[in-house]
Amino acid sequence: MTDLAASRVLAIVSNLGVEQDDLKLPVEHLCNSGALVSIAAPKLGSVHTLVDGRSGENWVADQTLDEVSEHSYDLLLVPDGTVNSDLLRTNLCAQRIAHVFAATHKTVAAIGHAPWLLASSKLLNGKSLTSSQSIRPDLENAGGNWVDEPVITCNTLEWRLITSRGQEDLSFFIETIDATLSKLSDSRH
Known part of the structure; x- marks a missing residue:
């Protein structure tokens, strides 16, 4: 297992409609690898997840989106969930967070429908990316180059x-998140 003890990850979510495994599996993997992961949402407290449209586990947001100090993190994780x-x-705070990560040359990782945030934030012009097929037109209209691959990294x-x-x-x-954080951690030593 990769040692990510020096890594700090910010996951941003709404308080409902998050796809359970798209939050749970990356967060658990990162935490088990030693990374410090914080979850931010519009409101403190419960984050209600979904599994196949049904109620899933509840997670806890430890800070609000407007309290986030973007400069304290290495990577922004934006999980799926259509809602x-x-x-x-x-959400203007979520858009601000995405802008700060991009402006400070940090990594943003988004899965499924999550790149919608980047389209609304006007951050996709000239970026190659993938997503849920259903939002492809929105991402292309925002200037993104959509590619049908399991994962795309664009620098x-x-x-x-x-x-x-x-x-x-x-x-x-x-x-891919693991490898990115591992390289960043190696470059710090």
Whole structure:
């Protein structure tokens, strides 16, 4: 297992409609690898997840989106969930967070419908990415170059974007996040 003890990850979510495994599996993997992971949502407290449209586990947001200090983190994780993604893309605090990560040359990792936030934040012009097929037109209209691959890493515009189509590609998504944080950790030593 990779040692990510020096890594700090911020997961941003809405308080409902998050796809359970797209939050749970990356967060558990990162924590088990030693990374410090914080979850931010519009409100403190419960984050209600979904599994196949039914109620899933509840997670806890340890800070609100407006309290986030973006400079304290190495990577921004934005999990899937159609409701989650739809709520985040119109949230000005979530948009600010995405902008700060891009402006400070940090990595943003988004899966499924989560790249909607980046489209609404006007961060996709010139970026190659993948996502849930259903939002492809929105991402292309926002200037993104959509590719049908399990995971895409794009380093153009001086910030790294990791995207994945959805839950079927979650293992590739987690591997890519892991490798990115591992390289960052190695460069610090």
